[in-house]
Amino acid sequence: YRELHTFELQAPTRLIEWAHGSRVCVAGYGQSGGNEILQLIPPPRLQAKETQGLCPERDFKVECGGFSKHPVYSLKHVPDTSLLVTSGPPDSSIQVWQVSAEDSDVIKSMGTIVTENSTGQPWAKIATISARVPWVLHGSTLDSVQITEVELRKNVYRAASQDSEELSGLAFLDSSTVLLCCARGRLCMADVRQPQHPTQAVPVPAVPHGERWCMGTLCAAQGSGMGSQPIARLSSRGFIILTDLRKASEPLALAQARVPSPGSGAEFLCVSWAPALQGCLAISGFDGTVHVYDTQRWDSSGREAEPTFVHKGHVLGGAGGSGDPPLVTAHTWHLQKPRTVLSAASDGSLHVWDWVQP
Amino acid sequence: FTACSSCPGAGQDVGRSCILVSIAGKNVMLDCGMHMGYNDDRRFPDFSYITQNGRLTDFLDCVIISHFHLDHCGALPYFSEMVGYDGPIYMTHPTKAICPILLEDYRKITVDKKGETNFFTSQMIKDCMKKVVAVHLHQTVQVDEELEIKAYYAGHVLGAAMFQIKVGCESVVYTGDYNMTPDRHLGAAWIDKCRPDLLISESTYATTIRDSKRCRERDFLKKVHETVERGGKVLIPVFALGRAQELCILLETFWERMNLKAPIYFSTGLTEKANHYYKLFITWTNQKIRKTFVQRNMFEFKHIKAFDRAFADNPGPMVVFATPGMLHAGQSLQIFRKWAGNEKNMVIMPGYCVQGTVGHKILSGQRKLEMEGRQILEVKMQVEYMSFSAHADAKGIMQLIRQAEPRNVLLVHGEAKKMEFLKQKIEQEFHVNCYMPANGETTTIFTNPCIPVDISLGLLKREAAIGPVPDAKKPKLMHGTLLMKDNSFRLVSPEQALKELGLAEHQLRFTCRVHIQDPRKEHETVLRVYNHLKGVLKDYSVQHLPDGSITVESILIQATAHSEDQGTKVLLVSWTYQDEELGSYLTSLLKKGLPQSTA
DSSP states (O other): EEEEEEEEEOOOBBBOEEEGGGGGEEEOOOOTTTTEEEEOOOOOOSSSOOOOSSSSOOOEEEEEEEEEESOOOEEEOOOTTSSSEEEEEBBOEEEEEEEEEEETTTEEEEEEEEOOBBBSSOOOOOEOOOOOOEEEESSSSSOOEEETTTTTEEEEOOOOOOOBBBBEEEEEEEEEEEEEETTHHHHHHHHTOTTSBBEEEOOOOOOOOOOEEEEEOOOOSSSSSTSSSOOEETTTEEEEEOOOOGTTTTTTTEEEEOOOOOOOSSSOOEEEEEESSSEEEEEESSSOEEEEGGGOOTTTTTOOOOOOEOOHHHTTTTSSSSSSOOOOOEEOOOEEEEETTEEEEETSEEEEOOOOOO | OOOOOOOOOOTTOOOOOOOEEEEEEEEEEEEOOTTTTTTTTGGGGOGGGTTTTTHHHHHHHHEEOOOSSSSHTTTHHHHIIIIISSSEEEEEEEHHHHHHHHHHHHHHHIIIIOOOOOOOOOHHHHHHHHTTTOOOOOOOSSSSSSSSEEEEEEESSSSEEEEEEEEETEEEEOOSSSOSSSSSSSSOOOOOOOSSSSEEOTTTTEEEEEEOHHHHHHHHHHHHHHHHHHTTEEEEEOOOSSHHHHHHHHHHHHHHTTTTOEEEEHHHHHHHHHHHHHTGGGSOOHHHHHHHHHSOOOOSSSEEEEEGGGGOSSSOOOOEEESSSTTSSHHHHHHHHTTTTTTTTTTOOOOOOOOOOOOHHHHHTTEEEGGGGGHHHHHHHHEEEEEOOOOOOOOHHHHHHHHHSSSSEEESSSSSOOHHHHHHHHHHHOOOOOOOOTOOOOOEEEOOOOOOOOEHHHHHHHHHSSSSSTTTTOOOOOOEEEEEEEEEEEEEOOHHHHHHHTTTOOOOOOEEEEEEEOOOOOOOOOOHHHHHHHHHHHSSSSEEOOTTTTEEEEEEEEEOOOOOOOOOEEEEEEEGGGGGHHHHHHHHHHHHHHSSSSS
């Protein structure tokens, strides 16, 4: 490691999201209520370009917090506003929160956006875009995908689909195109300017059955247009498929990650691209480790890939012997520092690490 | 009730603690700190807040100091000798031993180095310490007949304590600075389930999520290692106690593991002082240190040797621990001057430095220092800061509240920060009121004293048999007599109370005359009354007795002729006090007259 910082949160989180002003948000997902949403200020050390010495400011500070009765599975900051949206069981509705850090350190609940037939549905996946409009893309199944203008609570778009297949993720490719990833691996796209047109399946080759899939894309703001960044899909068996949307019928690259066979299910599967390192992605959710891969040398053979780096901190640093080994629940990349990753695990640990390039 | 007034400090992580508590008529001052950010009178708390006519000794029952950090005891000599207070000052034994050293150091820096005039003298420090009464952990100390205090282990630094202040059945716990996670040389704070009416806790670090100790240590070792590897020298200025031992143990283990050869030195003055204090206060450190101390002398490390002044000039890498901690004088400053010019060297400051010291200057980024004789010292060596001091974070505060179970919580914090989130968190989790007064603000808290009352078994059985089945969730109304004797309260049945007190029971009986127009004979009137009442009072037991009287439950009605007017009958309605309600109801009923119809 070049840098390693380990922190302990009061309650484990399964999300790490960046918010306005380099803030980091985490939230509890306990079933018995009393979950906290925390907006943290990262230590100045992590914000600086150059790593300074043993500077005293190595701690996170809780800037503000809120209380949620329900577990929080997903959280997104709505760019250019002081709003946050969250989602989680027991249904597919999304909650809106207001952060006004200057006046008060409490994140206030601003109500719920209830979606039609939301009871009994799996929890909604959320995506936002830094465009001038405060849009939130959300939905739990293909036929419940919609965009809500979150300040006016107005519905802006509703997907025309009859398919009730469960989603594992969704994203804005740009302000008029959305990409949807089904839990069974299918990819669909839709043009939000033409709601009457059904969502189009992206012509990717079919994936093996029985696995659960999730996707990773680079934020629409970072990427220079829809086609430039490949989409990564990760399966619960550790198979990774890279797809270029401009030429979707053939995979760009395939690889098999060396991960333990799915034990506790695919609850925390996560794959993400590094914003500042070309072709670099990270995966987690199989055990207590985070793998980093350089995909530039991958081909379409689907061979086992060698990770550039494996972060084992959550396993080694744990309480040791008391119950199940910790499982990494989420990871995310630092937006500016190229090799810095933040990862969280089921034991409440939060790590920030930066590896030495071999 | 208790009232509280706080004067917390402002700015960064340095403040000044000084809290006044009024509890059941007693006045206690908690800590008497100096604000090290200011150079003028703002550094002292404003004692005119306390009492208008200035006689502090009369007004205050005692002063309690939680630990030796200057932001908790720095203004004590000023307070006791310059403002004037002659009452008792309580603190733990280690605090009593270490306070004067730090106060004297601080005085020297402020007066000698900075030329301040309105400051306490060395004699004042001595005189102040004469007023100190040292206490042991968990020892109940009677300040006077009603006021008692008890110290609990607080972690944080050697000798730091949390204090419980009790008057009668009201109590307050003040935490001072504390830490809920043990470190290498101190245990974690601990308190029993004393259920104080109020818990006063510091909350400056409540919003901090600290980087783990392991990572800090890892970085520290990395820095030391890198410096030594390139042939540089590392200077670590320390105070005699506390962190120095931790760092020594850390380095010793690392040197052993990495098989390093560079020498590590510990200045002898430090060794003697530290050994001396550790011998005195061994019970204040944690298990590990105690074991180490018992097995060998504190500073007989394999890789750490005693320092000699001449070694500073030796070529090659080395690590040196030297006093004093803020580089303001003595050996550490001497070594610093020798090594400052070489960029291969490093100085690691392990704690906060007071303004005016070289330590503070270099941490602020100054690289050209003016020494005595107008000599300029250019600092090319690397300057690092590493804070090991531990405070309770939000999790720690919740833990302490869980341990003590206070009825109210008051948080004292460094800045006028908005802490609404923590306040709500505490209120939601523990269902207690949480107060966060600002500097100079008074908070009043009302207490509900619990008065235990014994209830006699007979009364309990009797009352439990009446009415609905006792339900844990609903209060049940009981009737009894409260006997207060010799500070004990007992609830007994009235009969038993009369017996015990040797009193005779008096029966109260009311008799009321109701006039009824009825020319017939008395016994016919009685019959009419009887039938009337029987018809109206269907749920009651109405009886016509052979002797001509009527009873309604236990109420007696008799009829006689009016002495002067044969046409009027007089009904005597008589009842005991217990039947007052029914009795007055009957009377008003009869006053309305009888129906015309005959029996």
